[in-house]
Amino acid sequence: MHPSFSVIFFTTFSGAGYGLWFWLGLLAATGQPLTRTPTLAALALGFVMVTAGLLSSTLHLGKPLRAWRAFSQWRSSWLSREGIAAVLCYVPALCLAAASHYILDARIAGALLAIFSLATVACTAMIYASLKPIPAWRHPLVLPVYLVFALFTGGLLFAAVFALSGWPVTNMAGFAVMLGAAVLWRFKRRAWRDIDSRPLPVTRNAALGLPEDRRVSVFERPHTEANYLLREMGFVLARKHSKRLRVIATTLFALVPALLALPVYLLVHVDAGPWLLAASIAALAGTLVERWLFFAEAKHLVSLYY
Amino acid sequence: MGEPLIDLQKPVGDDVKQTTCYMCACRCGINVHLQDGKVRYIEGNPAHPVNRGVLCAKGSAGIMQHYSPARLRKPMLRTGERGSGEFREIEWDEALALAAGWLAETRARDPDRLAFFTGRDQSQALTGWWAQQYGTINYAAHGGFCSVNMAAGGLYTLGGSFWEFGEPDWEHTRYLMLWGVAEDHDSNPIKLGLGQLKGRGAKVVAVNPVRTGYGAVADEWIGIRPGTDGLFAFALIHELLKADRIDLDYLVRYTNAHWLVIANPGGADDGLIARDADGAPLCWDRNTGAPGLALSADVSPVIIGEFQLADGRQARAVFHLVAERYLDPQYSPDAVAARCGIPADTIRRIARELAEAAFDNPLVLPIEWTDTHGRKHSQMTGRPVAMHAMRGISAHSNGFHTCRALHLLQLLLGAVDTPGSFRYQPPFPRPIPPANRPGKARDADGRLDAPPLGFIHGPEDLLVDENGQPRRIDHAFSWSYPLAVHGMLHTVIRNAWAGDPQPVDLLFLFMANMSWNSAMNTRETMHWLTDKREDGEYRIPRIIYSDAYSSEMVAYADLVLPDTTYLERFDAVSLLDRPISDADGAADAIRHPVLEPAAAGDGRDVRGFQSVLLELGARIGLPAMCEADGSARYRDYADYIVRHERAPGVGLLAGWRGADGNQHGKGAPNPDQLQRYIANGGFWRAEVPHAGRYFKMANRDYLDWSVGMGFIPNANPVTLQLYSETLQKFRLAAQGHGPRQPPDEHRERIATYFDPLPIWYEPFEGAQTSAVEFPLSAVTQRPPFMYHAWGSQNAWLRQIATRNFLYLHPDTAARHGLVDDDWVHVDSHHGRITVPVRLAGNMQPDTVWTWNAIGKRKGAWKLARNAPEATQGFLLNHLISDITPRGDYANADPVTGQAAWFDLRVRIEKADSSAESAPQFAAFSGHDPDSAPLRFGAPFPRKDGAP
Amino acid sequence: MTSLPVPSKVKLGLVIDLDTCVGCHACAVACKEWNAGGISGPLTDENPYGKDPFGVWFNRVHSYEVEALDAQPAMTLHFPRSCLHCETPACVSVCPTGASYKRAEDGIVLVDEDKCIGCKLCSWACPYGAREVSAVEGVMQKCTLCVDRIYNENIPEEVRQPACVQACPTRARHFGDLGDPESAVSLLVAARDGVSLMPELGYAPVNKYLPPRPRRAGAATMQPIEPVAEKLDQDSLPPLLRWLDRALSR
Numbered sequence A: 001m002h003p004s005f006s007v008i009f010f011t012t013f014s015g016a017g018y019g020l021w022f023w024l025g026l027l028a029a030t031g032q033p034l035t036r037t038p039t040l041a042a043l044a045l046g047f048v049m050v051t052a053g054l055l056s057s058t059l060h061l062g063k064p065l066r067a068w069r070a071f072s073q074w075r076s077s078w079l080s081r082e083g084i085a086a087v088l089c090y091v092p093a094l095c096l097a098a099a100s101h102y103i104l105d106a107r108i109a110g111a112l113l114a115i116f117s118l119a120t121v122a123c124t125a126m127i128y129a130s131l132k133p134i135p136a137w138r139h140p141l142v143l144p145v146y147l148v149f150a151l152f153t154g155g156l157l158f159a160a161v162f163a164l165s166g167w168p169v170t171n172m173a174g175f176a177v178m179l180g181a182a183v184l185w186r187f188k189r190r191a192w193r194d195i196d197s198r199p200l201p202v203t204r205n206a207a208l209g210l211p212e213d214r215r216v217s218v219f220e221r222p223h224t225e226a227n228y229l230l231r232e233m234g235f236v237l238a239r240k241h242s243k244r245l246r247v248i249a250t251t252l253f254a255l256v257p258a259l260l261a262l263p264v265y266l267l268v269h270v271d272a273g274p275w276l277l278a279a280s281i282a283a284l285a286g287t288l289v290e291r292w293l294f295f296a297e298a299k300h301l302v303s304l305y306y
Numbered sequence B: 001m002g003e004p005l006i007d008l009q010k011p012v013g014d015d016v017k018q019t020t021c022y023m024c025a026c027r028c029g030i031n032v033h034l035q036d037g038k039v040r041y042i043e044g045n046p047a048h049p050v051n052r053g054v055l056c057a058k059g060s061a062g063i064m065q066h067y068s069p070a071r072l073r074k075p076m077l078r079t080g081e082r083g084s085g086e087f088r089e090i091e092w093d094e095a096l097a098l099a100a101g102w103l104a105e106t107r108a109r110d111p112d113r114l115a116f117f118t119g120r121d122q123s124q125a126l127t128g129w130w131a132q133q134y135g136t137i138n139y140a141a142h143g144g145f146c147s148v149n150m151a152a153g154g155l156y157t158l159g160g161s162f163w164e165f166g167e168p169d170w171e172h173t174r175y176l177m178l179w180g181v182a183e184d185h186d187s188n189p190i191k192l193g194l195g196q197l198k199g200r201g202a203k204v205v206a207v208n209p210v211r212t213g214y215g216a217v218a219d220e221w222i223g224i225r226p227g228t229d230g231l232f233a234f235a236l237i238h239e240l241l242k243a244d245r246i247d248l249d250y251l252v253r254y255t256n257a258h259w260l261v262i263a264n265p266g267g268a269d270d271g272l273i274a275r276d277a278d279g280a281p282l283c284w285d286r287n288t289g290a291p292g293l294a295l296s297a298d299v300s301p302v303i304i305g306e307f308q309l310a311d312g313r314q315a316r317a318v319f320h321l322v323a324e325r326y327l328d329p330q331y332s333p334d335a336v337a338a339r340c341g342i343p344a345d346t347i348r349r350i351a352r353e354l355a356e357a358a359f360d361n362p363l364v365l366p367i368e369w370t371d372t373h374g375r376k377h378s379q380m381t382g383r384p385v386a387m388h389a390m391r392g393i394s395a396h397s398n399g400f401h402t403c404r405a406l407h408l409l410q411l412l413l414g415a416v417d418t419p420g421s422f423r424y425q426p427p428f429p430r431p432i433p434p435a436n437r438p439g440k441a442r443d444a445d446g447r448l449d450a451p452p453l454g455f456i457h458g459p460e461d462l463l464v465d466e467n468g469q470p471r472r473i474d475h476a477f478s479w480s481y482p483l484a485v486h487g488m489l490h491t492v493i494r495n496a497w498a499g500d501p502q503p504v505d506l507l508f509l510f511m512a513n514m515s516w517n518s519a520m521n522t523r524e525t526m527h528w529l530t531d532k533r534e535d536g537e538y539r540i541p542r543i544i545y546s547d548a549y550s551s552e553m554v555a556y557a558d559l560v561l562p563d564t565t566y567l568e569r570f571d572a573v574s575l576l577d578r579p580i581s582d583a584d585g586a587a588d589a590i591r592h593p594v595l596e597p598a599a600a601g602d603g604r605d606v607r608g609f610q611s612v613l614l615e616l617g618a619r620i621g622l623p624a625m626c627e628a629d630g631s632a633r634y635r636d637y638a639d640y641i642v643r644h645e646r647a648p649g650v651g652l653l654a655g656w657r658g659a660d661g662n663q664h665g666k667g668a669p670n671p672d673q674l675q676r677y678i679a680n681g682g683f684w685r686a687e688v689p690h691a692g693r694y695f696k697m698a699n700r701d702y703l704d705w706s707v708g709m710g711f712i713p714n715a716n717p718v719t720l721q722l723y724s725e726t727l728q729k730f731r732l733a734a735q736g737h738g739p740r741q742p743p744d745e746h747r748e749r750i751a752t753y754f755d756p757l758p759i760w761y762e763p764f765e766g767a768q769t770s771a772v773e774f775p776l777s778a779v780t781q782r783p784p785f786m787y788h789a790w791g792s793q794n795a796w797l798r799q800i801a802t803r804n805f806l807y808l809h810p811d812t813a814a815r816h817g818l819v820d821d822d823w824v825h826v827d828s829h830h831g832r833i834t835v836p837v838r839l840a841g842n843m844q845p846d847t848v849w850t851w852n853a854i855g856k857r858k859g860a861w862k863l864a865r866n867a868p869e870a871t872q873g874f875l876l877n878h879l880i881s882d883i884t885p886r887g888d889y890a891n892a893d894p895v896t897g898q899a900a901w902f903d904l905r906v907r908i909e910k911a912d913s914s915a916e917s918a919p920q921f922a923a924f925s926g927h928d929p930d931s932a933p934l935r936f937g938a939p940f941p942r943k944d945g946a947p
Numbered sequence C: 001m002t003s004l005p006v007p008s009k010v011k012l013g014l015v016i017d018l019d020t021c022v023g024c025h026a027c028a029v030a031c032k033e034w035n036a037g038g039i040s041g042p043l044t045d046e047n048p049y050g051k052d053p054f055g056v057w058f059n060r061v062h063s064y065e066v067e068a069l070d071a072q073p074a075m076t077l078h079f080p081r082s083c084l085h086c087e088t089p090a091c092v093s094v095c096p097t098g099a100s101y102k103r104a105e106d107g108i109v110l111v112d113e114d115k116c117i118g119c120k121l122c123s124w125a126c127p128y129g130a131r132e133v134s135a136v137e138g139v140m141q142k143c144t145l146c147v148d149r150i151y152n153e154n155i156p157e158e159v160r161q162p163a164c165v166q167a168c169p170t171r172a173r174h175f176g177d178l179g180d181p182e183s184a185v186s187l188l189v190a191a192r193d194g195v196s197l198m199p200e201l202g203y204a205p206v207n208k209y210l211p212p213r214p215r216r217a218g219a220a221t222m223q224p225i226e227p228v229a230e231k232l233d234q235d236s237l238p239p240l241l242r243w244l245d246r247a248l249s250r
């Protein structure tokens, strides 16, 4: 699949933003008293990331001005649901911003924010996971991966914001980061191994309605130059590039954050803020690469025809 | 929310006009739907006899052809050097005055100093007549480089031919063999027919080195080596003869199988047909034990044995010679298998299948008919085996004989114009050979005594001077190419440059892209067109060219006459030229302007070439085009179509003749004729009488009808010629007999290739080069979605293929370490090209091929200079020499002069990957096209009311 | 409308005969031509005369090589590909705007271009590559089954069928109601063992393809040609003599 930057940016940054909002919402939902500065900072950062991501995602639309129409099909369309959930998030987020002035009950707003945020990310994942023509995206780990990435990158940002604004972040945050990194590493390793080992579940013969007894190869394409299908779905990534990029991605989203989290965990008195910030940046960068690969490595069944 | 409302009742357009497609030479009927004066949709006309409603890719893309940015806009006069593409636009008055001046000057000097050659046009009934009025012998159309081997092979054997003048009996055949056919001129009828055959479960065999298109759907594909079909046919004949699976009754009734051939080695009559005092052919009559009249119904011919004629001369029946020759072991399947690349068992099996299909299940139609002897038959018994062949056979230097070999095979099976077999389309069959001979001399008015093209009956008809040297600029009808009945467009430019046999002053070309894809030896052709004498004048002093688009050839003209598109002019698809008949009916058609160039209001000012030609004729005072007072006789081509009579009652169109328009075939001109055509959907068709549908060569009902229509002079039966006496006459001349003999240098060639029975020989290029040095054959194929050079400028068609590849068999590729998209140098004895390759297993391993005419020269056709057609696409033509490797003759068939495109032999060599195909030539001057998106259809309202 | 309608009784669709298709692209260009000026036109072509011509087509014709077997040489197979008007098409259900819909009346799958936001998701959801976008127009486009022809009373009844079916020179394309087991197309599918493409994906395509019939090349080692009752010993006597006594009449 064509790795479209607007969509990669969206899933990475909005994902992190929703993760951030999730943790904030969770915190609020537990009834913990919220300190104004970090709360507002987290809300604002989440707002910027979510909104930038969403705006970026409309760049990918042919008719961005009609984007509002995308809310109508929530009964069947994950994209529609995603849109609704994404917009819904803004309500508790604003409430929470207000709640930090003690206008509303922060617990309810927090809970809703956490739920809507996770739901948005889940819907995003489901957009992909529901597409039968793209077997790599049908992998059972796609949904968990999307969620964990959001929680992980969002969590890092959340912790960084709070730490940087002087909130006492426990050293267990460092442990959580290492744990998250390990989970992601495991999940992705598994998913990648499966992509590599599983051929497309459908053969060209089946795509053409032919019996399987004779090998069929392309003689002539319907067009000698590119067309929409080839540009959008015919993206081919050389295996050696993909290997390298996977290493880079894993290093950035798992290894580097885990290493940066180590001092936070071990050195109780260290100022966690900068470490966590650095880990966040690395994780976001790694996520971008991972998302790029998510698209670039996914083969669409239409490629059987080409 | 409910479903959106969509307008399902939107009229297709606000007007519809019925005319004839000219995206190729098939000439299907089309309905052109117009909306606000623009073309909205072109569809096939369901009532039309050619396409019955279907339409090919090119036909549907006619919209883009019509609106092409490559259309010429105005007459143009060269300002830069020839070949640069620099012109200034001029007005028609100036253009016509210039052209008329040049034409008049040339005519005054010597009409033969005009070489008037037309390409893919279908108005030879006009252009040939015009040349005759002008008085030049140097006229021809494109047939010489196209498929004259098919035409001549057929007309000298059957009085009809494959090409588009005959067709398989699609309704009844059970076994169809397609020899070397990719698309052909009859492309929609063939496709309709194949669809029908597949539906009926008839067997289709494709004999072709490549398996695409029609071969893809064939039951059996025989991947033959190029140039060896004659051998394959002989092996089939050998098997059929050996097993006595031939139709002797058919042979003695309809062919010259029983005619006696004089055996007098060394004598002047050796090999001629034994005839009585009146010239009637003789046979040996079993009843009387004496010679009898071969055409009589009352003889019982003996076909084997040596007989003594009354005057003591020895003679044998044609069949005897046939059987003797082809039973020879050199033609056995085992003997030919290796050369053809077809297993001997396969050859034996095909022979058996042919025999079974023809004889074990004869097809009997309950149609009563009367033969030319007046005998009534209660039914028609057919041999449901049909063959169709085209350029895979004809574009070889042995194509004439190979074509004759296929006809011989058909005749032995009794499978010509019987139910289920090959069928003639009216006005064929015609006498063998057709009566009209080429014009030779001029009358007082400067007019040629006959049209410049015709049929040669013997050495006396050749156009040679007293020394036996060619008279025509293309050397057609000379001892080098005696039966070049379509002329030789492929030799004109070299000879005009060389002044051989004499210089020309004016080269006048129409609709032929002669500096590019229709040239052999393209590079030198460009040189000949631009070469100058010592005094700085061009060696070909003047070139006038008419095209509708900015083709490669336009850049080589001094004066360009811009033609209309096919939707803007009158044309006659005439029975005098290339009719659109089918086996059950005679048909002709017109084109008429469905759009007016001026109405577009964009300053484009173009005129139909035929009208321009008539006006030029009038301006230079050609009598047939002028009234007594010197004014133009014909207003324009439309007027000519209606009023001109070729012979009393015979004009360009056969329909609705006579003052009231109720005569068909023959009749006085009808001023309303064109209206009648338009009202009938643009065509006319007359059914062959039911009893005349088959055995047309000897069917009284058919022949009487044909005479009535004015197609043939009399209703005599046409005897099909297994043995060609015409060819033997040439051979005798070469052997030193008769008043007109070839110069010594041609004697052996004539004696060899004018064999009265079909022969096979190695195509010249292969014979004169080494198979080690050039181990591969290279051929082109017609892409179904493009027509020569016209197609690949088309915005829609070029999206299917903007570039071509050289296809290689995987075994060949492996030998050279090649994979898809590698580049290779391809070398022939003549040149080198560098091109990208693709691998394909669906082809004969020793052959390479590519689609024809996709490569373009930079700056031509208003394509961007970096268009893949120019940067990646390529032509094989750069490898194809216009002369044989030995350099003694044109790269052509020795009998007909047909260009031997497919004789090409090459070797390949891996090249470093390349950014561009080679050779490349300087880009023509001009601007790249506008790169704005094409939003065709946008102006048509999308929904009711909505914009 | 993105949710699928209750399955219609009428299931209009195409039946494409791969046994007969010669790969001529007529259907593809006729489709382009009709639809460019039809309800979902234009089918915009970017760079029409330049380096990378890039246009929207609803129907594309592929060519394949089917590998040689011992008794069969390599085959060439042509394969036209367009929307199959699936019965349970994810292209419709993924659409966030309702622009993509399946008609309740006849099952035709369409895009309402006035609603479409060009998110491309439906094209991802279609395994058959039946949907295309041009950046210029920004909306998804696809085969309309020529809905503006097949019901159009301004078009004579005999040709009131999709443009591709009308054009196909070998008549390898058939149009009709595949919901009616007695329709000509359904009977054809039954007779020729027509197949659905990738049925395992669950889209339930309405269009069917008729697979190529086995090619009858005959085994290479068949008996040689059978002579008719042979009186003659060909080895000892010249075969010509066989015809010596043949009584023939004209």
Ligand SMILES: Nc1nc2c(c(=O)[nH]1)N[C@H]1C(S)=C(S)[C@@H](COP(=O)(O)OP(=O)(O)OC[C@H]3O[C@@H](n4cnc5c(=O)[nH]c(N)nc54)[C@H](O)[C@@H]3O)O[C@H]1N2
Binding pocket: B119, B120, B142, B145, B146, B147, B510, B511, B512, B513, B514, B517, B518, B519, B546, B547, B548, B549, B550, B551, B552, B553, B563, B564, B565, B566, B609, B780, B781, B787, B788, B789, B790, B852, B853, B876, B877, B880, B901
């Ligand atoms: N390598 C190779 N070369 C071949 C062949 C091959 O098989 N292989 N085939 C040969 C054969 S059989 C043929 S027939 C030739 C064909 O070759 P050409 O006859 O040269 O065919 P085109 O390239 O179509 O060129 C015809 C010209 O007519 C112009 N034209 C189109 N429409 C009109 C019109 O309405 N009016 C006017 N005045 N001009 C118009 C086109 O713009 C073009 O310049 O190619 C030959 N060349």
Ligand SMILES: Nc1nc2c(c(=O)[nH]1)N[C@H]1C(S)=C(S)[C@@H](COP(=O)(O)OP(=O)(O)OC[C@H]3O[C@@H](n4cnc5c(=O)[nH]c(N)nc54)[C@H](O)[C@@H]3O)O[C@H]1N2
Binding pocket: B024, B025, B146, B147, B179, B180, B181, B182, B183, B184, B185, B186, B187, B207, B208, B209, B210, B224, B225, B226, B227, B228, B229, B389, B390, B391, B392, B393, B396, B779, B780, B781, B782, B783, B784, B785, B786, B787, B788, B849, B902
């Ligand atoms: N779409 C389309 N239709 C056209 C044209 C076009 O340009 N495009 N051009 C028109 C013109 S001008 C012409 S002359 C006709 C020509 O119509 P075709 O005769 O169909 O012409 P080609 O494409 O040259 O096809 C020749 C076929 O012969 C095969 N072949 C080559 N050498 C041999 C051989 O030695 N033996 C055998 N058995 N086969 C061989 C080639 O592989 C090819 O399939 O088509 C006309 N129709």
Ligand code: SF4
Binding pocket: B021, B022, B023, B024, B025, B026, B027, B028, B051, B054, B055, B056, B057, B058, B059, B060, B187, B188
């Ligand atoms: S075959 Fe195609 S291009 Fe040729 S006349 Fe017919 S519709 Fe036109």
Ligand code: SF4
Binding pocket: C082, C083, C084, C085, C086, C089, C090, C091, C092, C109, C125, C126, C127, C128, C129, C130, C131, C142, C203
């Ligand atoms: S073929 Fe594709 S676009 Fe057409 S209905 Fe099926 S899934 Fe949708």
Ligand code: SF4
Binding pocket: C094, C095, C096, C097, C098, C099, C100, C111, C115, C116, C117, C118, C119, C120, C121, C122, C123, C139, C140
């Ligand atoms: S591109 Fe248009 S039709 Fe397709 S899913 Fe998006 S909104 Fe729906």
Ligand code: SF4
Binding pocket: C030, C031, C032, C034, C035, C058, C059, C082, C083, C142, C143, C144, C145, C146, C162, C163, C164, C165
């Ligand atoms: S049915 Fe109409 S829209 Fe669909 S492929 Fe055929 S011509 Fe195109």
Ligand code: SF4
Binding pocket: C016, C020, C021, C022, C023, C024, C025, C026, C027, C028, C061, C078, C080, C167, C168, C169, C170, C171, C172, C173
């Ligand atoms: S028009 Fe018919 S024969 Fe030609 S490609 Fe399409 S389906 Fe095949």
Ligand SMILES: [Mo]
Binding pocket: B145, B146, B147
């Ligand atoms: Mo030709």
